[in-house]
Amino acid sequence: QPSRAVMALCELGHTDLDQAGSAELPIAYDKVVVKIFEGDQHGAEFKKLNPARQVPVLVDGDFVLAESHSILRYLAESRALPDHWYPKDLRKRARVDEYLDWHHTHLREGVHTYLIKKTLYPVFGIDVSEDEFNSLRKILQVSLKYMEDKLSKHKYLCGDQISIADLSAFCEIIDTKLLPDVDISKYVLIVDWMDIMLAIPAIKKVHAGLLSQIEGSMKNMKAKL
Ligand SMILES: N[C@@H](CCC(=O)N[C@@H](CS)C(=O)NCC(=O)O)C(=O)O
Known part of the structure; x- marks a missing residue:
């Protein structure tokens, strides 16, 4: 669920849902699948990104951020998404x-x-x-x-x-x-x-x-x- 919310915001990106017919302008992102049922979140590489061992994690250049709500807020602000x-x-x-x-x-x-x-x-x-x-x-x-x-x-x-x-x-x-x-x-x-x-x-x-x-x-x- 939390990963879907983050991906949905990236897909919607700069689309202004207040404006009928606004062009769809996604935020470009690369999706990296972490197979949680196979335990990928417990691997050393992933633990470095998020010691809480949960997805989603955002990697934005040298900035790494976990917790979906923090990521949603960060994307809305850093990408200057429509105010709504x-x-x-x-x-x-x-x-x-x-x-x-x-x-x-x-x-x-x-x-x-x-x-x-x-x-x-x-x-x-x-x-x-x-x-x-x-x-x-x-x-x-x-x-x-x-x-x-x-x-x-x-x-x-x-x-x-x-x-x-x-x-x-x-x-x-x-x-x-x-x-x-x-x-x-x-x-x-x-x-x-x-x-x-x-x-x-x-x-x-x-x-x-x-x-x-x-x-x-x-x-x-x-x-x-
Ligand atoms: N509060 C976290 C919850 C994240 C969460 O529960 N992620 C689950 C997947 S939906 C997870 O990574 N589970 C793997 C595990 O706990 O081992 C958020 O909103 O990002």
Whole structure:
């Protein structure tokens, strides 16, 4: 998820989504795949880049930066991207930061942590108690309510313009489609907002692999019915 958010911002780059028909002007970047399921993040070379051993990591000349939200902010500022991504206005910016800080302990917990514990832990034989699953489901519901409430006030999460908060949130919440026991359809404003986000070609492009994975798991589920 966090890597997809960074790639989506690079793909969108200088495209001004406030201006209808604005030309697509991506930020040039080289994508280096780190195979986390094969443990590449624990190799000596990668540890030098990010001692926390997680992706994404940005290498911009001699400057190395980890943490997706820090990278999104850095790209928005250093590449002077259209203001709507990370507004200069102090209060609008604070609203985006508020979402980004909240994200780690809420939506990320409710989706990513739940997904990992549900799908990956069994592969490694790690038990997760039903209480733990219940508390993660609770965090997800609380998170979805918080987002639905935000979207009842404006078109995007932090205002009427798209920001890096929407990118981070979308790239996380789309993973709920990999969880057959999670149904977010009652959050109608979130569902509409997801459609708007996915209609942006650059966002669709970075999710192509995930979308085909989701389609595969849907077919699999239908075959079992
Ligand atoms: N807070 C970090 C989270 C990064 C993260 O969770 N990365 C995962 C992939 S989605 C990872 O590298 N996992 C490998 C591991 O923990 O061994 C960010 O936003 O960049």
